Amino acid sequence: xxxxxxxxxxxxxxxxxxxxxxxxxxxxxxxxxxxxxxxxxxxxxxxxxxxxxxxxxxxxxxxxxxxxxxxxxxxxxxxxxxxxxxxxxxxxxxxxxxxxxxxxxxxxxxxxxxxxxxxxxxxxxxx
Amino acid sequence: xxxxxxxxxxxxxxxxxxxxxxxxxxxxxxxxxxxxxxxxxxxxxxxxxxxxxxxxxxxxxxxxxxxxxxxxxxxxxxxxxxxxxxxxxxxxxxxxxxxxxxxxxxxxxxxxxxxxxxxxxxxxxxxxxxxxxxxxxxxxxxxxxxxxxxxxxxxxxxxxxxxxxxxxxxxxxxxxxxxxxxx
Numbered sequence: 001x002x003x004x005x006x007x008x009x010x011x012x013x014x015x016x017x018x019x020x021x022x023x024x025x026x027x028x029x030x031x032x033x034x035x036x037x038x039x040x041x042x043x044x045x046x047x048x049x050x051x052x053x054x055x056x057x058x059x060x061x062x063x064x065x066x067x068x069x070x071x072x073x074x075x076x077x078x079x080x081x082x083x084x085x086x087x088x089x090x091x092x093x094x095x096x097x098x099x100x101x102x103x104x105x106x107x108x109x110x111x112x113x114x115x116x117x118x119x120x121x122x123x124x125x126x127x
Numbered sequence: 128x129x130x131x132x133x134x135x136x137x138x139x140x141x142x143x144x145x146x147x148x149x150x151x152x153x154x155x156x157x158x159x160x161x162x163x164x165x166x167x168x169x170x171x172x173x174x175x176x177x178x179x180x181x182x183x184x185x186x187x188x189x190x191x192x193x194x195x196x197x198x199x200x201x202x203x204x205x206x207x208x209x210x211x212x213x214x215x216x217x218x219x220x221x222x223x224x225x226x227x228x229x230x231x232x233x234x235x236x237x238x239x240x241x242x243x244x245x246x247x248x249x250x251x252x253x254x255x256x257x258x259x260x261x262x263x264x265x266x267x268x269x270x271x272x273x274x275x276x277x278x279x280x281x282x283x284x285x286x287x288x289x290x291x292x293x294x295x296x297x298x299x300x301x302x303x304x305x306x307x308x309x310x
Contacts, residue, residue, distance in 0.1 A: 047241045051191055057180065061188040072199040075207030081215045083305070086298045089208050093294065097287050100200060105193045106277040110182050111270035117171040118263065119164035 072096065160263055168259035179251050179266075186247075186273075190240050197283055201230055205290060217301070221293050229286040236279045243272035 016023060043049055053062045075089065113119050168175070205226040212219035250265035 047237055050187065050241050050244045051194070053187060053191060058184050058187050060181075061184045064188055064192075066192050066195060069195060069199065072196075072203050074203045075211070077207045077210035078214060079211060081211065081217060081301070083298070083302060085211075086294070086301060089204075090291075090294055090298065093204055093208075093291060096196075096200060096204060097291055100196055100287050101284050103189075103193065104277075105189055105280045106186070106273055107280075109270070110178075111266060111273055113263070113266070116175045116178060116266075118168045118175055118266075119160070 071099070160260060164263070165259045168255055168263060172255040172259075175255060176251065179247065183244075183247055183251060187244070190244075193280075194237070194240075197233055197236065200287060201226060201233065205229065208294070212297075219297075222290065222297065225286055225290045225293055229283065229290065232279060232282050232286060236276065236283065239272065239276045239279055243269060243276050246272050 043052075049055070052058075053065050073092070075092065079085070109115065205222070209219050209222050209226055212222065246265065246269040250262060250269050253262040253265055255262040
């Protein structure tokens with residue numbers, strides 16, 4: 001009698017009961033794939049990818065990244081205002097402004113086809 | 128609900144014009160390059176790719192380093208001084224307006240650089256031996272994007288100058304009002 005009952009119990013097990021571990025693994029992989037997809041979308045969409053110098057193409061320049069510019073002091077938003085305070089700010093600001101303008105960033109035409117040796121490149125606006 | 132034939136004709140004419148506009152734009156972009164140029168692209172494919180990879184890396188570094196400086200100008204200096212004036216109940220409207228314009232332009236810089244980097248990466252990804260024309264076109268787009276990034280940098284520098292001039296003006300006004308109060 002007991003054997004018959006056990007047998008019927010085994011027969012009644014569903015697919016989920018039989019392969020619960022396999023299902024668990026499969027669902028876990030699917031969830032992790034989804035999470036990776038979401039995070040990669042955010043990584044690429046937010047512009048973080050462009051700042052990530054740990055990517056393979058940036059190995060040669062990685063060490064040149066400025067991690068802490070000690071020159072930049074957080075200007076205190078509290079305190080009084082006087083002629084000296086304003087002058088101090090002006091001298092601090094002027095120093096940093098010179099640093100900003102010191103480099104003609106993204107200037108020049110390194111993508112000029114003549115420079116690259118692949119012929120005359122018409123500008124897109126003229127095309 | 129009878130629609131006259133004239134109206135139908137006008138509708139189709141209007142639709143044809145609308146459909147034709149993008150086609151005209153596409154045809155305007157299709158600038159055929161000469162066979163000589165194609166051969167040159169193929170011949171210099173490896174060296175061009177190498178140069179582009181170097182540029183990609185150096186521009187990435189430039190983006191990180193310059194981006195930090197531009198960001199610091201706003202968050203560490205302009206915002207701090209603006210808040211200080213505000214806390215002292217002094218008129219800082221002009222300075223705040225310039226800071227807001229600067230911040231908006233900084234957003235444009237981030238967005239433009241992102242577009243440029245994506246286009247340059249896709250140009251680097253194109254096989255210039257098999258697809259020289261696509262490679263050339265992708266390069267043209269990346270070049271135009273780079274120019275746009277440079278234009279934004281010029282604007283940012285102008286705002287930096289404007290803010291400096293506005294602070295100098297504020298100093299003069301402050302001195303004038305202080306002298307007036309003392310008298």
